[in-house]
Amino acid sequence: xxxxxxxADPRLDARAGHLQEAASGGGRPxxxxxxxxxxxxxxxxxxxxxxxxxxGPRRAASRPAVEIAHLRKTYGELVAVDDVSxxxxxxxxxxxxxxxxxxxTTTVECAIGLRPPDSGTVRLLGLDPQAxxxxxxxxxxVQLQAGALPAKLRVAEILHMYRSFYPDxxxxxxLTEVLGLAxxxxxxxxxxxxxQRQRLSVALALIGRPKVAVLDEMTTGLDPQAxxxxxxxxEGIRGRGVTIVLVTHFMEEAERLCDRVALIDGGRVVAxxxxxxxxxxxxxxxxxxxxxxxxxxxxxxxxxAEVRRVEREGQHVTVTGTGTGELxxxxxxxxxxxxxTARDVQLDSSxxxxxxxxxxxxxxxxxxxxx
Numbered sequence: 001x002x003x004x005x006x007x008a009d010p011r012l013d014a015r016a017g018h019l020q021e022a023a024s025g026g027g028r029p030x031x032x033x034x035x036x037x038x039x040x041x042x043x044x045x046x047x048x049x050x051x052x053x054x055x056g057p058r059r060a061a062s063r064p065a066v067e068i069a070h071l072r073k074t075y076g077e078l079v080a081v082d083d084v085s086x087x088x089x090x091x092x093x094x095x096x097x098x099x100x101x102x103x104x105t106t107t108v109e110c111a112i113g114l115r116p117p118d119s120g121t122v123r124l125l126g127l128d129p130q131a132x133x134x135x136x137x138x139x140x141x142v143q144l145q146a147g148a149l150p151a152k153l154r155v156a157e158i159l160h161m162y163r164s165f166y167p168d169x170x171x172x173x174x175l176t177e178v179l180g181l182a183x184x185x186x187x188x189x190x191x192x193x194x195x196q197r198q199r200l201s202v203a204l205a206l207i208g209r210p211k212v213a214v215l216d217e218m219t220t221g222l223d224p225q226a227x228x229x230x231x232x233x234x235e236g237i238r239g240r241g242v243t244i245v246l247v248t249h250f251m252e253e254a255e256r257l258c259d260r261v262a263l264i265d266g267g268r269v270v271a272x273x274x275x276x277x278x279x280x281x282x283x284x285x286x287x288x289x290x291x292x293x294x295x296x297x298x299x300x301x302x303x304x305a306e307v308r309r310v311e312r313e314g315q316h317v318t319v320t321g322t323g324t325g326e327l328x329x330x331x332x333x334x335x336x337x338x339x340x341t342a343r344d345v346q347l348d349s350s351x352x353x354x355x356x357x358x359x360x361x362x363x364x365x366x367x368x369x370x371x
Contacts, residue, residue, distance in 0.1 A: 063126060065090045065212050065243035066111065071120035073106055080106040081117070082267035093234070093244045095258035095275075097251075097352075099360045103267040104247050105145060108216055111245070112142050124212055138166070141210030143201045145217050151190035155181060155200060158189065159207065166208035175203045178233045180226050195221035202230065206237065213237065216247040231257060251353040255279075261352070265360045278355040280348075288328050289318045290342035292335065300338055306330040 066088035073081040081103045088094040098104045109115040111122050113129030113136060122129055129136045149158055159176070163169040176182045179199040184192065192200065198221045205213055218234075219227040227250075234257055238244055248254055254261055255275045263271040263278065271278055280286075298310045307321040307330070321327040328347065335342050 063090075064088055064123075065092070065125055066094070066245060067121070067123040068107070068111060069121045071107065071110055071122065072118045073103075073110055073115065074118055079267050081110065084120075084264065084267070084269055086262050086269060086272060088243060088245060090243055091238065091241050092259045093238050093246060093257050095254040095261040096245065096247045096264060097249065097254060097261055097356060098264035102264045102360075104264050105216055107264065108144075108214055108245070108247055112136070112140060112214055114144075138208070139211045141205040141208055141213040143205035143213075143215045143218060145220070147197075147201055149189045149200075151188065153189050154185070155187055155189065155192070156185040158200065159185075159203060162204050162207050168209055170207050170209050172207070175207060178229060179203050180229065193221075195223070195226070198222060199226070199230075206233075210242065212243045212245070214245045214247075218246065218248065219250065219253060227253070251351065251356065255352050263356065263359055270359055271355070275352045278359075279351045281355055281358070286322065286327050287318055287320045287348060288331055289316055289344075289346040290331075291315050291344045292317055293341035293343060294339070296335070296338060296340050300334055300340075301331060304330050304334060 064087035066086075068087070069085050071081050071084040072079075084103070084107055086094075096104050096107065106115065110117045111124070111129065113122075113133060116130055124136055125139055127136050127139075129140075153161075155176075156172075159172050163172060173182070176185065179202060181196065181199055181203065184196060189197070189200075198219075202215065202218055205215065215234075219230050222230060231253065234244060234246075244257075246254070246257060258275055260272065260274055261278060262269050271281065273281070292315075298312075301307050301310050301319055304321075306327045307319055309320050311318045311320070319327065319331050321330075328345075332342055332345075
């Protein structure tokens with residue numbers, strides 16, 4: 001993507017001169033998709049057309065693609081990340097969720113080597129992002145929330161310059177078509193809207209056909225159709241064996257794309273499970289929701305062995321218990337015996353958003369672009 005705007009780290013200061021120098025040759029490539037002036041200038045590498053991602057069947061993982069253990073990062077007295085640990089299998093789409101200020105982006109920045117952690121270990125494909133920067137830059141694509149590129153470079157110039165950094169890059173036409181940039185290739189960067197700049201950042205993260213792609217709020221600023229097109233792109237890339245770490249505050253996005261999700265709050269991992277597993281925690285078990293045909297006493301259901309609790313919200317009744325089939329049968333039978341009909345019956349209506357609210361006390365709609 002563009003040069004991350006992180007004032008605390010002067011190495012990442014965005015200067016057009018460095019990018020222009022990079023295009024002419026010399027030095028080493030930037031973090032795949034994230035231009036960093038600390039990487040110096042970049043040698044022009046032979047250009048080859050290639051589709052997005054890596055080819056071949058998904059291999060059984062001999063080691064995690066991403067390993068983070070006991071990560072800690074502070075800024076003065078502020079503890080941004082506190083003992084965060086998780087691993088991501090090769091070929092997995094791993095989501096990171098959490099409220100605003102939870103430490104998600106700081107975790108990602110430490111993971112890719114943009115910020116050194118105070119303690120803990122990070123390995124990307126077995127590499128140390130601090131000690132093995134050159135090799136990490138070649139294998140990891142990054143799109144961060146904030147970035148900047150020279151205002152007077154055209155979109156096509158930026159894409160072809162980044163494409164020249166890698167020995168086996170993706171095809172520009174395919175990327176721009178999928179991300180809705182095909183009609184913007186002749187436009188200057190300064191004329192792009194916020195959503196279009198976001199799309200370009202994603203394209204730059206993927207243009208090197210990385211083995212690991214780290215995407216921070218990838219679809220923020222995209223319209224609903226463009227967001228779904230981006231989801232299809234990510235699913236296609238994963239199908240070619242690329243590991244994806246996805247930071248998002250869109251619950252629908254995480255539920256559709258992610259194999260597992262880490263929920264971070266207060267700098268700590270408070271839950272790690274599949275989206276379905278986290279959703280199940282939201283109600284503490286299986287649930288059935290319905291509208292009764294006539295009023296009834298809660299004791300009609302709370303006395304059942306399968307029922308843990310009964311909750312009312314307006315005209316709806318939600319019954320939580322164990323075993324979906326057994327719970328539904330017991331509830332429907334008990335209601336029928338009492339002359340009550342259950343209407344508009346819904347099973348397991350809890351979702352990832354419910355888990356987010358329960359575990360963090362925040363609603364994702366109030367978070368904006370959570371960091």
